[in-house]
Amino acid sequence: ETGVTQSPTHLIKTRGQQVTLRCSSQSGHNTVSWYQQALGQGPQFIFQYYREEENGRGNFPPRFSGLQFPNYSSELNVNALELDDSALYLCASSLETRVGLAGANVLTFGAGSRLTVL
Amino acid sequence: QKEVEQDPGPLSVPEGAIVSLNCTYSNSAFQYFMWYRQYSRKGPELLMYTYSSGNKEDGRFTAQVDKSSKYISLFIRDSQPSDSATYLCAMKVDQAGTALIFGKGTTLSVSS
Numbered sequence: 001e002t003g004v005t006q007s008p009t010h011l012i013k014t015r016g017q018q019v020t021l022r023c024s025s026q027s028g029h030n031t032v033s034w035y036q037q038a039l040g041q042g043p044q045f046i047f048q049y050y051r052e053e054e055n056g057r058g059n060f061p062p063r064f065s066g067l068q069f070p071n072y073s074s075e076l077n078v079n080a081l082e083l084d085d086s087a088l089y090l091c092a093s094s095l096e097t098r099v100g101l102a103g104a105n106v107l108t109f110g111a112g113s114r115l116t117v118l
Numbered sequence: 119q120k121e122v123e124q125d126p127g128p129l130s131v132p133e134g135a136i137v138s139l140n141c142t143y144s145n146s147a148f149q150y151f152m153w154y155r156q157y158s159r160k161g162p163e164l165l166m167y168t169y170s171s172g173n174k175e176d177g178r179f180t181a182q183v184d185k186s187s188k189y190i191s192l193f194i195r196d197s198q199p200s201d202s203a204t205y206l207c208a209m210k211v212d213q214a215g216t217a218l219i220f221g222k223g224t225t226l227s228v229s230s
Binding site: 042048058106112 | 122164217222
């Protein structure tokens with residue numbers, strides 16, 4: 001069973017540019033969430049995707065957008081990068097179900113993509 | 119006031135010590151409480167998952183939830199150098215859905 005994989009692991013962009021981060025879900029998981037973790041802070045929820053649709057969003061502007069593909073992998077896109085976007089971007093997958101399955105609705109995180117905006 | 123408060127530390131203890139990590143929260147609707155461990159340059163990994171008030175034990179780790187005080191704790195017994203990491207508390211309102219609210223994390227260092 002493979003875990004959550006993210007790419008790239010590190011990248012450097014300049015202010016105003018656009019970036020795409022990628023995530024492959026853990027096998028058997030149907031939901032992907034993205035979190036932003038600034039240095040010295042806890043992760044902050046950006047949004048969640050279920051069945052290829054956004055299914056919940058945190059307090060992030062529209063220039064943060066995403067996609068989920070039929071194989072449950074996902075992308076996070078950030079347009080018009082700002083200096084404050086520098087952070088570790090974490091992808092987490094889970095099996096979302098309202099049936100009481102053991103281990104359901106629990107997040108498994110990837111190692112993250114560290115973005116530096118200059 | 120932030121929804122979840124957690125002292126960032128750092129906390130330094132000798133090997134074998136009992137470690138107590140804590141979070142307070144303001145939203146009384148939180149029902150599901152988690153502790154994640156995050157090693158440097160890694161993503162968070164789930165340590166403990168509890169529902170509502172009470173205690174849960176798993177090996178050297180014990181999680182406590184006191185909903186009346188809006189206070190959760192993680193105890194680590196017989197701490198090891200491999201426990202050196204950042205510990206994040208997290209919580210949510212519903213079982214379904216994954217919009218976790220995290221604390222800032224407490225950095226723990228266990229010296230041999």
